[in-house]
Amino acid sequence: MIELLPVDDAEPAFEHSPLLKGALLTLEFIETNGPIGLTPSNALKRYFVEWAAEAFAWPNYTAEELYHLNKVLNEGDFMPLFMLHDLLNSLKLVRRKKGAVHITKLGKQLRSHPGALWAVLAERIFGGFNVTPYARYDVPFVGNWDVFLGVINVETHSGCTDDHLYKTLFGTRRANQEMRHVNLRSAFYVHCLRSLVWLGLLHESTVGEGLNRQRIFTKLPLWFAALRLETDTFIIERQVH
Known part of the structure; x- marks a missing residue:
């Protein structure tokens, strides 16, 4: 049985979690700049993808590495952001409404508590979150x-x-x-x-x-x-x- 221990919001070890960093920056962006626009297919608009690539500085997916492979960046080109978008939506930390991504009341609460935010992200992944759409190949999960x-x-x-x-x-x-x-x-x-x-x-x-x-x-x-x-x-x- 997986037991997650409560971790203080100021825990320095959170600096090593690109998923938490990306979630915090995304929620902060919405609170500061307003809802993030969506394309007709519900993908995040390019202006945010480009901003996120620079701000997240995700290991192995930095802006420099992404632009080396793509002339312009769409959400599908930035695989971690693609996954994070769906993860935040499934956790009801954001919601899609009227062609944009809005932060929810829960999202605002957890943005101020990184320890609790990390825990809900971890619990969702350990609870069977399907990452197959964010892989280059169809690789169904085997094991537990x-x-x-x-x-x-x-x-x-x-x-x-x-x-x-x-x-x-x-x-x-x-x-x-x-x-x-x-x-x-x-x-x-x-x-x-x-x-x-x-x-x-x-x-x-x-x-x-x-x-x-x-x-x-x-x-x-x-x-x-x-x-x-x-x-x-x-x-x-x-x-x-």
């Missing part, structure tokens, strides 16, 4: 958060690769199941590891290049401040021995 977090809690305590995590959770690949493992590995990264990085619970770094490139994951201070897991006892026992 209780198992994933329990294993990751132990294995990343001193840092480990995504390859190690994948093999620990799903086993080694077989020659006749190559494509299945490729898809499953992509799903595990998109649904689980990337979500934990965006929440500010894990740090992701890379080593090597090309086919030798590997992702390394380590726990961030927010992990220890916000999570209490059943496998915490295994870490204590490992440290004692």
